[in-house]
Each structure stands twice: as C-alpha cells, then as structure tokens.
Amino acid sequence: FEVSLLVVMISYYLFGQRSSWKARLSSTMLRHSSEVPGPLALPVFGSCWVYTAVGGYSFTRVHEFYRDMFLQHGPIVKEEALWNVPVISVVERSDIEKVFRSSGRYPIRPPTEAIAHYRRSRPDRYASTGMVNEQGASWYHLRSNLTSHLTSTKTIASFLPQVEEICGDWCSLLDQLKDPKDLISNVEVLASRLGLEAICSLVLGRRMGFLYEEADSKLTYRLAHAVSNHFGACRDTYYGLPLWKLFPTPAYKKLVESEEEIYNLVLEIIESADEASMESAVFQSVLKADVDSREKTAAIVDFIAAGIYTMRNSMVFLLNTVANDPKIQEAILQDPTGAYAKACVNETFRLLPTANCLARVIENDLELSNYRIPKHSVVLCHTGLACRDDRNFPQAEKFIPERWLDDAKQETTSVGTYLVVPFGIGRRTCPGKRFIEQILPIALQHTVRNFKMANVNPLEVQFEFLLAPKGPINMVFEKRF
Numbered sequence: 121f122e123v124s125l126l127v128v129m130i131s132y133y134l135f136g137q138r139s140s141w142k143a144r145l146s147s148t149m150l151r152h153s154s155e156v157p158g159p160l161a162l163p164v165f166g167s168c169w170v171y172t173a174v175g176g177y178s179f180t181r182v183h184e185f186y187r188d189m190f191l192q193h194g195p196i197v198k199e200e201a202l203w204n205v206p207v208i209s210v211v212e213r214s215d216i217e218k219v220f221r222s223s224g225r226y227p228i229r230p231p232t233e234a235i236a237h238y239r240r241s242r243p244d245r246y247a248s249t250g251m252v253n254e255q256g257a258s259w260y261h262l263r264s265n266l267t268s269h270l271t272s273t274k275t276i277a278s279f280l281p282q283v284e285e286i287c288g289d290w291c292s293l294l295d296q297l298k299d300p301k302d303l304i305s306n307v308e309v310l311a312s313r314l315g316l317e318a319i320c321s322l323v324l325g326r327r328m329g330f331l332y333e334e335a336d337s338k339l340t341y342r343l344a345h346a347v348s349n350h351f352g353a354c355r356d357t358y359y360g361l362p363l364w365k366l367f368p369t370p371a372y373k374k375l376v377e378s379e380e381e382i383y384n385l386v387l388e389i390i391e392s393a394d395e396a397s398m399e400s401a402v403f404q405s406v407l408k409a410d411v412d413s414r415e416k417t418a419a420i421v422d423f424i425a426a427g428i429y430t431m432r433n434s435m436v437f438l439l440n441t442v443a444n445d446p447k448i449q450e451a452i453l454q455d456p457t458g459a460y461a462k463a464c465v466n467e468t469f470r471l472l473p474t475a476n477c478l479a480r481v482i483e484n485d486l487e488l489s490n491y492r493i494p495k496h497s498v499v500l501c502h503t504g505l506a507c508r509d510d511r512n513f514p515q516a517e518k519f520i521p522e523r524w525l526d527d528a529k530q531e532t533t534s535v536g537t538y539l540v541v542p543f544g545i546g547r548r549t550c551p552g553k554r555f556i557e558q559i560l561p562i563a564l565q566h567t568v569r570n571f572k573m574a575n576v577n578p579l580e581v582q583f584e585f586l587l588a589p590k591g592p593i594n595m596v597f598e599k600r601f
C-alpha cells in the first residue's frame with residue numbers, strides 16, 4: 121500500500137507539476153486557430169448537425185446555441201460551416217473591440233449568399249447584389265452615392281415635424297384599435313405599420329397613410345408579411361445546408377418569392393410617387409445618384425426592407441421593457457427634456473438589440489483570447505451577449521435607464537462603445553441609424569403621454585435572422601385622460 125501511495129505521490133509531484141507548468145506556459149503562448157474549442161465538426165458537414173434533432177437546436181434558437189457554446193467552451197468558440205469552413209465567435213469585450221478596430225477602408229460583412237445568388241440571376245433588375253451585400257470598391261461606390269442624405273443630420277432634423285405627426289397618428293391608431301378592456305393583440309403588427317409609414321415618409325417624402333385605421337391594409341399586410349418571410353428565409357438559407365446552390369430548396373423559393381414581392385410592392389409605391397416625393401431630399405438624392413438606374417430602385421427597396429422589420433422589433437422591445445414598470449413610465453412623463461426616454465431606448469438596445477451579433481471577415485491576423493486567428497476568417501462578434509455580462513455592465517440583466525444618465529453616463533458610454541452597437545459600427549454602420557435614434561424616443565414619449573402601458577405576457581424572443589419578439593404580443597394601453 122505504502123509503495124503504491126509513494127508511486128501516486130511521486131507521479132502527482134512529477135506530472136501534476138508538469139501539467140500546471142504546461143498550462144501556465146500555454147496560457148502565455150498563442151495557440152493555433154484550429155485548436156479553438158467548439159462543437160464536434162463532422163467531415164464536410166462541419167457543425168451543421170447542431171440544428172438537427174440530434175443537436176437539439178432549431179433555427180429559431182440560434183441565439184441560445186451561441187449562449188450555450190460560450191458557457192461550455194469559454195470566450196472563443198469555433199464552429200464549422202459546410203466544407204469545414206471555420207467560423208469563429210467571440211464575446212469578450214477586448215476581442216470584439218480588436219475585430220471592429222481592425223477593419224480597413226472597406227469593412228467586409230459576409231454577404232447573405234442566397235440573396236446575392238438570386239440577384240445575380242436577375243440582371244434585368246439588379247446591376248449588383250446591392251449595398252447590403254456588396255464588398256470593396258463596389259460597395260463603397262453605392263454607399264457613398266446613395267446614402268449621403270439619409271445619414272445627414274440636416275435631413276433628419278428637417279424631418280422632425282413629420283416624425284411628431286407620425287407618432288401622434290400612431291397613438292390615435294392604438295386608441296382606435298384597442299378593445300373595451302384596453303387590450304391590443306398583435307402589437308407587432310401595428311409596430312410594422314409604424315415602421316412602414318415612418319420609413320416610406322422619410323424615403324419617399326410623403327405620408328402613405330399606413331397608420332389610418334382604414335388604411336390600405338392589404339398593401340401594408342402584404343409588405344409586412346413579405347419582409348417577415350424574407351428574414352425567415354434568409355435565416356433558413358444561411359444556417360441550413362446550402363443545397364439551394366444545387367436546386368431551389370423550399371427556403372430558397374420562399375426567399376425568391378419574398379424578394380420579388382417586396383420589389384414589386386415597393387415599385388408600386390415608388391411609381392405612385394407624387395410631387396411631394398420629388399421634393400424629398402432622400403428620394404431626390406437617390407434619383408440623382410451617379411449609379412446605374414437599376415441600383416436606384418434596388419436601393420429604395422433595400423432601405424424600406426432593411427428598415428421595417430428592424431424598426432418593428434426595436435419598437436416592440438422598447439414598449440415591452442417600459443411597460444414592465446409604471447415607475448419608468450412616470451419618469452418619462454416627468455422629464456420634459458426627453459433625456460429619460462432616450463436612456464430607455466439605449467437601455468433597450470443594450471438588453472434587446474435586434475441585431476444581436478455582428479459579422480466581419482477580418483482583414484489581418486488577430487490575436488483573440490490567446491488564439492491566432494488568420495486573416496480572411498469569418499468572426500462573429502456577439503455584442504448582445506457581451507451586453508448581458510456583469511463584467512461589462514453592473515447588474516447587466518436589469519433594465520436600468522439611469523445608467524445612461526448623469527454621472528453614470530460616461531462610464532456606460534465608454535464601455536458600450538464597441539458593445540452597445542445596435543446599428544453596427546464603423547464605415548458599414550446602418551445608414552438609418554440617425555433616423556431611428558430620432559424617432560424611437562419620440563414615439564415612446566407620445567405613447568407614454570397617452571397611455572399607461574402594461575404587458576399581458578412575459579416577452580419571448582426568437583431568432584429570425586434578427587432577434588425578434590415571438591408574437592402575438594398582447595399589451596394593455598389604458599388612456600391617461
């Protein structure tokens with residue numbers, strides 16, 4: 121027995137010391153990207169199996185898959201796409217910052233390949249794959265020619281009176297549609313109408329009337345439905361096996377149908393453009409842009425499609441977080457400066473960003489969490505998860521608008537520079553950012569001034585290429601006066 125014990129002790133001393141020495145050494149040495157931990161990768165199919173019955177995740181739970189992977193493997197995770205192409209995910213603030221800071225003149229966001237594939241097959245409609253999907257000089261050409269007015273502070277400031285009017289109409293619509301118990305079912309559908317009205321007004325320079333009770337609900341419904349199908353189909357073609365490259369799969373067919381439906385409906389709206397549209401700064405700047413004429417229609421289609429669903433989701437998340445607490449609603453009411461409403465918007469973006477993860481193709485080798493990740497790798501920055509980490513924001517899971525105000529503001533803003541990025545970051549930042557930052561606090565103020573809000577059910581979210589509320593969202597809007 122003693123001899124065995126001695127052998128165990130000597131072994132422990134020798135190998136135990138050695139392994140901790142090894143661990144210390146390896147913690148200071150950069151490891152190869154192939155060693156990044158992650159789910160089992162099969163030959164050819166990579167980690168795609170995680171979204172099957174065996175893996176246990178569905179496409180609506182992609183966000184949960186990543187959360188679980190970080191819990192299981194640590195702050196850097198590798199999955200493998202088809203043909204074992206590695207995709208790296210990071211959640212540490214320092215890693216996310218490195219990725220964003222390393223972008224060059226033309227940051228590369230991996231394109232949605234199925235859309236690019238479809239658009240290339242329609243040269244009659246598309247001269248390129250569009251601003252959202254193009255890269256390099258071709259992306260820059262579109263971006264610099266088509267978005268200068270959309271992103272200008274002057275254009276957005278001059279749009280303020282229309283924004284106030286639209287938000288007033290939004291409240292009238294809520295008032296007309298709530299039932300005798302003050303309940304509104306499907307708040308998300310009304311939020312789509314708000315998004316559609318606001319974005320069409322901005323881009324086309326005239327009120328479309330989507331917020332009137334008797335509005336052309338067929339057009340609104342078809343457009344909102346097509347945009348929702350579009351995001352679902354983007355997700356399914358992106359996360360599923362890309363068999364659509366070989367034959368038109370059901371997801372690809374849905375994507376094509378929704379792309380065509382959006383294009384045709386928006387074309388209808390553009391063609392009905394009247395004199396007011398001709399005076400719209402955004403519309404005019406697109407018409408006069410020095411780009412192929414097919415790009416002009418495609419840009420307007422893309423602006424409207426990119427804006428409706430993102431705005432709908434953000435508006436529902438905002439109403440939901442504020443409706444959870446009457447004290448927060450009171451604080452918004454008591455603050456004539458609007459700073460508290462803005463803080464609520466920021467805090468909702470921190471906790472529930474509809475774009476909860478930003479993708480980049482890195483242009484240089486980067487050291488991320490002690491691994492050397494080679495240039496040209498796809499890196500997913502999980503900003504949404506990082507925002508829920510107590511190391512970044514105290515009591516991170518709690519909705520505390522005050523962290524964006526007074527003395528706390530500087531610290532939150534500084535930590536949030538690369539994390540609270542609901543519109544992305546750098547040169548590929550969303551061109552609709554200024555407009556949305558203007559309209560959301562105003563819409564919130566109007567709603568709170570008119571109604572006491574309460575949620576009927578706890579919010580559930582699902583992944584629809586974006587993080588989206590799982591409908592139907594039922595809320596109570598009790599008139600204040």
Ligand code: HEM
Pocket residue numbers: 229251252253263270319422423424426427428430431434474475478479541542543544545546547548549550551552553555556
């Ligand atoms: C709440 C509303 C919105 C959110 C949360 C949002 C979010 C985003 C995000 C995260 C990106 C990617 C940025 C990056 O990779 O760094 C993006 C890109 C884009 N967004 Fe938005 N967006 C919103 C509204 C809008 C609106 C209203 C428009 C147009 C009027 C718009 C047009 C675009 C376009 C064209 C791009 C591609 C930009 C490029 O690649 O250069 N978005 N958006």
